[in-house]
Amino acid sequence: MSSPLMTRVLASFADSFDAAPTTVVHAPGRVNLIGEHTDYNDGFVLPCAIDYHTLVAAQPRDDMTVRVVASDYGDQLDEFRLDAPILPVQGRADQAWINYVRGTVKALLDDGWPLRGAELAVAGNVPQGAGLSSSAALEVAIAQAFKSLQDLDLSQTRIAQLAQIAENRFVGCNCGIMDQLISARSTAGHALLIDCRSLDVSPVHLDTDIAVLIVHSRVKRGLVDSEYNTRREQCEAAAAHYGVAALRDLDEARLVAGRGDLDELAWRRARHVVTENRRTLDAAQALAAGDMVRMGALMAESHVSMRDDFEITVPPIDQLVEILQGVIGPAGGARMTGGGFGGCVVALLPENLVGAAREAIAAQYRAPSGEAASVYVCHPSAGAGPVALHGHA
Numbered sequence: 001m002s003s004p005l006m007t008r009v010l011a012s013f014a015d016s017f018d019a020a021p022t023t024v025v026h027a028p029g030r031v032n033l034i035g036e037h038t039d040y041n042d043g044f045v046l047p048c049a050i051d052y053h054t055l056v057a058a059q060p061r062d063d064m065t066v067r068v069v070a071s072d073y074g075d076q077l078d079e080f081r082l083d084a085p086i087l088p089v090q091g092r093a094d095q096a097w098i099n100y101v102r103g104t105v106k107a108l109l110d111d112g113w114p115l116r117g118a119e120l121a122v123a124g125n126v127p128q129g130a131g132l133s134s135s136a137a138l139e140v141a142i143a144q145a146f147k148s149l150q151d152l153d154l155s156q157t158r159i160a161q162l163a164q165i166a167e168n169r170f171v172g173c174n175c176g177i178m179d180q181l182i183s184a185r186s187t188a189g190h191a192l193l194i195d196c197r198s199l200d201v202s203p204v205h206l207d208t209d210i211a212v213l214i215v216h217s218r219v220k221r222g223l224v225d226s227e228y229n230t231r232r233e234q235c236e237a238a239a240a241h242y243g244v245a246a247l248r249d250l251d252e253a254r255l256v257a258g259r260g261d262l263d264e265l266a267w268r269r270a271r272h273v274v275t276e277n278r279r280t281l282d283a284a285q286a287l288a289a290g291d292m293v294r295m296g297a298l299m300a301e302s303h304v305s306m307r308d309d310f311e312i313t314v315p316p317i318d319q320l321v322e323i324l325q326g327v328i329g330p331a332g333g334a335r336m337t338g339g340g341f342g343g344c345v346v347a348l349l350p351e352n353l354v355g356a357a358r359e360a361i362a363a364q365y366r367a368p369s370g371e372a373a374s375v376y377v378c379h380p381s382a383g384a385g386p387v388a389l390h391g392h393a
């Protein structure tokens with residue numbers, strides 16, 4: 001756990017509430033290794049949590065008021081009551097964080113959890129707007145804070161589901177379950193194979209000599225919401241054409257045999273999802289076996305499928321992937337990660353190639369804005385939970 005982050009959340013709590021918290025919890029951001037746009041098709045994903053987190057420091061109140069201070073937003077304070085309607089705030093971009101907090105609290109209440117008032121300070125270091133799930137980390141951390149404060153018998157899977165409900169119904173983003181589930185349930189040192197239908201998870205060990213490199217393209221993810229929703233609709237239309245509940249239920253033979261009069265675009269969208277599910281299952285096996293040549297080939301195929309069939313990459317992202325593939329060769333792989341239209345590329349590569357990858361990106365890549373890419377070397381982190389206060393308080 002980053003000590004500067006802990007110091008910041010404790011200072012924010014002390015300044016705002018004139019006390020020390022009784023509990024501190026964390027929830028990590030994530031990077032998806034493979035399995036893109038498969039979660040809302042009831043399919044498979046293979047993300048890992050990263051060692052960038054949201055921390056929430058908390059203490060209980062003896063009334064029904066919740067007060068939340070956001071260290072990352074100039075110590076803005078939000079206050080609302082649990083026994084009155086909880087409504088979203090509209091408008092100001094720098095207040096958007098409030099809706100993730102209120103939405104999660106409302107989802108907990110609607111699910112029947114007997115919440116009591118609390119004072120909360122929030123601080124995070126998950127890069128924002130990069131597609132590394134800073135919002136899922138915030139939602140999961142808020143639910144985790146109430147779980148810890150009140151000793152609620154709330155499973156980590158239910159936390160993820162309620163966080164997703166907050167995002168879908170309160171924030172208004174129609175995301176799948178991947179980001180919240182990996183933040184709530186991951187295991188340190190492992191990626192997590194998630195079956196997004198059953199919500200069964202299987203940790204997959206990552207060799208410690210393999211680095212997880214995340215490269216932020218600095219391309220603003222402009223169309224992400226509208227394009228994301230369009231992709232969901234196209235997938236649903238394709239599933240309806242094939243008469244299946246979700247594209248998860250289709251294999252490649254049926255995809256071809258049952259095409260009929262399905263239009264070319266919807267068919268390509270379906271082909272991405274069907275082949276990506278197969279690649280994700282294969283990738284979990286390859287990683288578990290330490291077969292980085294196979295893993296790299298699957299990551300390369302995944303990128304091509306996102307570029308040509310699902311059409312969610314952009315030229316600067318394609319360029320970053322090519323630069324990384326040139327450095328890594330068959331020793332690992334690189335692909336775009338996350339919802340698309342900008343954001344980040346993920347690479348798995350031997351530790352001893354990290355320096356060369358950094359140099360190649362610095363020498364060969366600039367975003368359309370002229371900015372250089374940011375590079376993060378991450379370690380697969382544990383999922384949300386309490387953080388020991390010892391030595392900090």
Ligand code: GAF
Pocket residue numbers: 032035036037038039040175176177178179338339340
């Ligand atoms: C975003 C969504 F939030 C996830 O649910 C997932 O669909 C992803 O895009 C694409 O794989 O991160």
